[in-house]
Amino acid sequence: xxxxxxxxxxxxxxxxxxxxxxxxxxxxxxxxxxxxxxxxxxxxxxxxxxxxxxxxxxxxxxxxxxxxxxxxxxxxxxxxxxxxxxxxxxxxxxxxxxxxxxxxxxxxxxx
Amino acid sequence: xxxxxxxxxxxxxxxxxxxxxxxxxxxxxxxxxxxxxxxxxxxxxxxxxxxxxxxxxxxxxxxxxxxxxxxxxxxxxxxxxxxxxxxxxxxxxxxxxxxxxxxxxxxxxxx
Numbered sequence: 001x002x003x004x005x006x007x008x009x010x011x012x013x014x015x016x017x018x019x020x021x022x023x024x025x026x027x028x029x030x031x032x033x034x035x036x037x038x039x040x041x042x043x044x045x046x047x048x049x050x051x052x053x054x055x056x057x058x059x060x061x062x063x064x065x066x067x068x069x070x071x072x073x074x075x076x077x078x079x080x081x082x083x084x085x086x087x088x089x090x091x092x093x094x095x096x097x098x099x100x101x102x103x104x105x106x107x108x109x110x111x
Numbered sequence: 112x113x114x115x116x117x118x119x120x121x122x123x124x125x126x127x128x129x130x131x132x133x134x135x136x137x138x139x140x141x142x143x144x145x146x147x148x149x150x151x152x153x154x155x156x157x158x159x160x161x162x163x164x165x166x167x168x169x170x171x172x173x174x175x176x177x178x179x180x181x182x183x184x185x186x187x188x189x190x191x192x193x194x195x196x197x198x199x200x201x202x203x204x205x206x207x208x209x210x211x212x213x214x215x216x217x218x219x220x221x222x
Binding site for chain 1: 119154156160212
């Protein structure tokens with residue numbers, strides 16, 4: 001039981017490039033989340049999903065896109081990377097009662 | 112006024128001290144209150160979960176919720192160097208809502 005896994009662990013992007021951050025969970029959770037964490041700023045919700053085929057925007061969705069074709073996978077797509085997207089990205093899934101399980105994070109640097 | 116306020120610290124204490132971590136909030140509809148612990152370069156992990164008001168104890172950790180004052184606390188007794196981490200409070204309105212996180216308090220326990 002691996003929990004929530006994320007790839008890659010670290011990535012450097014040039015301004016304007018695109019990439020997909022991968023997230024997979026093996027706990028059969030319906031709810032999944034993408035957060036970004038900037039130094040001293042806590043966690044901000046980017047997108048979330050309540051099940052396969054259903055996604056919705058969080059607090060800071062601009063510049064990102066998501067899809068949820070299976071229960072296990074919830075990839076986050078960055079189009080036209082900007083320096084403001086330099087951050088640590090965490091994927092999470094929700095079990096019961098109200099426990100969110102976080103992945104190890106992806107560190108992204110946009111130069 | 113931000114929804115959730117948390118002093119970022121850093122907080123440095125000697126081993127064996129009692130630690131008090133706090134958050135205040137403005138939304139009286141919050142019902143679910145959590146504390147997450149995040150070690151450096153790791154994802155957050157759930158430490159304590161409380162529904163509505165009152166106290167909850169788990170080993171050396173006690174979570175306290177005072178809804179009348181919109182104030183939550185986490186107490187750590189007999190603190191250990193292994194408790195050195197960032198502690199994030201989080202809360203939500205109902206079972207369908209999304210978590211709102213504080214910015215986190217960085218704690219260092221010195222041997």
